[in-house]
Amino acid sequence: MVRFSRVALAYPDPRGRPGQPVLRDLSFTLGDGSFTWLLGPSGAGKTSVLRLMHAALRPTEGEVEILGVRVSRARRANLPPLRRRIGVVHQEFRLLAHLSAWDNVALPLRLAGTAESTIRSDVADLLDWIGLTGKEERRPEELSGGEQQRLTIARAVVTRPALLVADEPTSELDALQARRTIALLVEMNRLGTTVVVATHSEDLPARHPARMLTLAGGRMVADG
Numbered sequence: 177m178v179r180f181s182r183v184a185l186a187y188p189d190p191r192g193r194p195g196q197p198v199l200r201d202l203s204f205t206l207g208d209g210s211f212t213w214l215l216g217p218s219g220a221g222k223t224s225v226l227r228l229m230h231a232a233l234r235p236t237e238g239e240v241e242i243l244g245v246r247v248s249r250a251r252r253a254n255l256p257p258l259r260r261r262i263g264v265v266h267q268e269f270r271l272l273a274h275l276s277a278w279d280n281v282a283l284p285l286r287l288a289g290t291a292e293s294t295i296r297s298d299v300a301d302l303l304d305w306i307g308l309t310g311k312e313e314r315r316p317e318e319l320s321g322g323e324q325q326r327l328t329i330a331r332a333v334v335t336r337p338a339l340l341v342a343d344e345p346t347s348e349l350d351a352l353q354a355r356r357t358i359a360l361l362v363e364m365n366r367l368g369t370t371v372v373v374a375t376h377s378e379d380l381p382a383r384h385p386a387r388m389l390t391l392a393g394g395r396m397v398a399d400g
């Protein structure tokens with residue numbers, strides 16, 4: 177479950193003092209196994225909400241509870257184990273530049289101590305699904321923007337996380353690849369993962385109707 181209660185977030189200003197809030201008075205609950213679109217124009221606060229959801233930040237006010245952990249009050253030591261249960265597709269990819277495509281996807285499984293034989297088959301299956309078979313040994317800079325984006329999605333889902341948060345996961349993809357990516361997220365959801373996808377595109381929610389939370393100016397303006 178993901179629960180926001182009266183959440184506000186302010187980033188520090190250049191002097192380290194709290195700036196103006198970029199999120200205000202946000203309250204909602206996402207049930208286990210739900211699929212949610214997070215919508216709103218550029219600057220509305222979608223990425224900031226996702227950062228709270230993967231415990232990269234704590235709220236300035238209010239309470240955020242993720243997978244049973246109250247992030248607002250949790251001890252620092254409890255956050256890394258929580259983050260390992262969450263798959264994140266970052267808008268700016270954040271692939272490891274010195275690792276091959278294969279090793280980027282395998283890394284979360286290696287960190288989790290997964291058996292090498294399982295890693296071999298799971299990584300191969302996912303690279304096949306995202307159309308990167310034959311490019312396993314390439315480093316991220318040797319891949320196109322769309323290929324890198326598909327790699328970040330594979331890396332985020334390979335551990336079958338309890339919660340998956342994806343920030344504009346199809347921004348670099350053509351129509352076919354975007355459809356395949358959404359199909360992968362929907363399949364993950366069908367298998368039990370709670371999925372949240374931020375986008376300013378109206379096409380994606382039309383393809384997979386689900387709950388839509390709409391932000392504007394850091395506030396929730398629609399939920400339906």
Ligand SMILES: Nc1ncnc2c1ncn2[C@@H]1O[C@H](COP(=O)(O)OP(=O)(O)OP(=O)(O)O)[C@@H](O)[C@H]1O
Pocket residue numbers: 187188198216217218219220221222223224225376
């Ligand atoms: N690290 C930061 N420090 C200070 N302000 C920030 C930071 N990150 C985001 N902001 C501000 O917070 C507000 C919300 O930004 P956010 O990135 O969450 O919006 P968004 O809806 O994801 O936008 P986009 O669709 O363009 O990615 C914006 O005014 C932005 O300038």
